[in-house]
Amino acid sequence: MKPIRIHLLTLTLLLSTPLLHAAPDVLLSESSVVGTVSGKDVLLSDIENQKINELRIQLHDALQEAFIQHAVGQLTSDSSAYQLPAPVVINDDQIESFYMKNNLQGRGSLEKLGPMIREYMEGMAKARGQIQLYQRATLQGDVTSRLVKPKEMLLKLSVDSAYIRGNDKAQVMVMEFSDFQCPFCKRAQATVKQLIEQYGDQVAFGYRHFPLAFHKEADDAAIAVECARDQGGFEAMHDILFSQPDNLSRTALKAVAKRVKLKDLEQFDNCLDKDTYADRVANDMAAGQSVGITGTPGFIVGFHNPDNGTLEGELISGAQPANVFVSAIEKYLKGR
Incomplete structure (x- = not known):
């Protein structure tokens, strides 16, 4: 995901302008009022363009990922009922199988790519464990999220x-x-x-x-x-x-x-x-x-x-x- 860069003028305005009201939701929705002009409400949908929509979606995805990481860390620290599975050990046969199935021969030898494949597969296994724990905690009511992903702008x-x-x-x-x-x-x-x-x-x-x-x-x-x-x-x-x-x-x-x-x-x-x-x-x-x-x-x-x-x-x-x-x-x- 590309980093979000805030324009200097935008940053200056954010730092110098007091927040008028706290939004009821974590992220603005299309119907959120972003301001008024001549006494008339201006909705986010009135000013949103494709780039703004993409940035809103990127922000949601980054916040969602950070929230899951935070929730998993806190749950595993607070309760023995929530513990991550032992790290998955990826063997050489699994690495070779991944290498062949994904047709990686043109990108380098198995010896060269093997360490990167191992790291990737181990990382994916860890992420699956975290997601499963997060989903279980959500179903049991121990985690709630108020993040709502913006609709893609058509x-x-x-x-x-x-x-x-x-x-x-x-x-x-x-x-x-x-x-x-x-x-x-x-x-x-x-x-x-x-x-x-x-x-x-x-x-x-x-x-x-x-x-x-x-x-x-x-x-x-x-x-x-x-x-x-x-x-x-x-x-x-x-x-x-x-x-x-x-x-x-x-x-x-x-x-x-x-x-x-x-x-x-x-x-x-x-x-x-x-x-x-x-x-x-x-x-x-x-x-x-x-x-x-x-x-x-x-x-x-x-x-x-x-x-x-x-x-x-x-x-x-x-x-x-x-x-x-x-x-x-x-x-x-x-x-x-």
Whole structure:
């Protein structure tokens, strides 16, 4: 967890301004009044943004961890009924098994990584013992916590002109922002295809453009795919362009249009030459930036409202493994 750094001005205000009231809860909630302006209450929800939300969650997690540590220490000191189990001894066979199961061969030899694996496994065993003790004390009423984890702030986004695969009426959507010259975007395509096959009509999969400035041919590639879309060739061209990220010149793009057998190649060529969909690509970029996407690939996973064409969800950055997406998708399928 990254350390929380308090801005100097904020610290000065905290030290110089008297606290008006003690909050009834340990942490502010979305409905907490943080102040008044012109006699009107200002709620935390009125001023909270994504960064503030992330910091609130980090603060909660740090406080929760510290509270558990404190509670376990005090319980084991105060009562013989609460004692931690003896330290777990990790043997060489367990270390080797962990090394092989987690495919750590590429990170170093077993001899080199063995001590770190042992320390990690012993630490995890100790943490499990502490959590089990804490949970037992909670059930018996010897520990109570007033910490309430803040809800993750959902990002709001218009589906707009996104290309949709899967069921466009699905209540859950994965919206991708990608760049055809981005190697990590190329890597993510196998995961996206896997998810489309896995979820079928349960999930809508949207695609929008986010060509990075230092990828000189990415804009043209994005426009070309939109031109192909006019003739039903979006997916075919999309797949080919991701397979040849180093060959996206306008000549190459026109050759791909012929390869995917677009019916009207003259129409495609004119569309590309006139940058017909440059505004659409720019709009996609602006939409991605508005929800905090700064690099590619970026995904928003969340609730989809097909009636008004909106998406509310959370940001997943980078070419993450499939299980990261599955965890998020399942959460929204179950109604969060």
